[in-house]
Amino acid sequence: MAARRRYDVLGSDLALTGYAGVPSTVELITADSWGELDLRVKPGGQGGLRQAGDVLDLAVATGRENLGQALLLRILTMKGALAPLGHPLYGSRIPSLVGQLNDEQTRNLARLYTIEAMSDEPRVRELRRLVVEPVNGYPDTIRIEFDVVPLGDEDAINVSLDVTL
Numbered sequence: 001m002a003a004r005r006r007y008d009v010l011g012s013d014l015a016l017t018g019y020a021g022v023p024s025t026v027e028l029i030t031a032d033s034w035g036e037l038d039l040r041v042k043p044g045g046q047g048g049l050r051q052a053g054d055v056l057d058l059a060v061a062t063g064r065e066n067l068g069q070a071l072l073l074r075i076l077t078m079k080g081a082l083a084p085l086g087h088p089l090y091g092s093r094i095p096s097l098v099g100q101l102n103d104e105q106t107r108n109l110a111r112l113y114t115i116e117a118m119s120d121e122p123r124v125r126e127l128r129r130l131v132v133e134p135v136n137g138y139p140d141t142i143r144i145e146f147d148v149v150p151l152g153d154e155d156a157i158n159v160s161l162d163v164t165l
Helices: 002-010 063-076 104-120
Strands: 012-014 041-043 056-058 060-062 124-135 138-150 157-164
Touching: 060 063, 063 104, 063 138, 063 157, 104 124, 104 138
Parallel strands: none
Antiparallel strands: 012 060, 041 056, 124 138, 138 157
16 A cells, blocks of 8 residues: 555656666666657557557556656756746756856756756655766766655665756
8 A cells, every 4th residue: 555655646647758667777768868758658459449550559657657757857847947837946957058068067067956956856855876977979968867765665766867968
């Protein structure tokens, strides 16, 4: 019963990113900068009339997967962009780094902006680890990787994404 309650707190939404709720590698998040976010599809045709061929449907992200996706979307949304909709604290200042040099100062700002964004997320109890580093072979890209502990859970969620400056 406790697990069900935890997922109720973390919520559910349409699956918009490649986050799969599996710990660790960047390949889970194909959201490198702004260009790769899209709806995820899954095998469909469950219920209703049978259809010929491969049937696809929209996927739903729930629980930990939904929180991982929400954290990605919060990081990639400019803070204040949703203020007219009643969410003035939603987002981060990471998008303001686009066009900056990939230097220590910019990476330190990315760390600060990630900490701010995680502290504004009501479903995050603790930010445990945060690494911001350049990506080998891509001089204009930083990798932001962090672990957060969600409310009602002891196991951290690992989120990693590349941001092209």
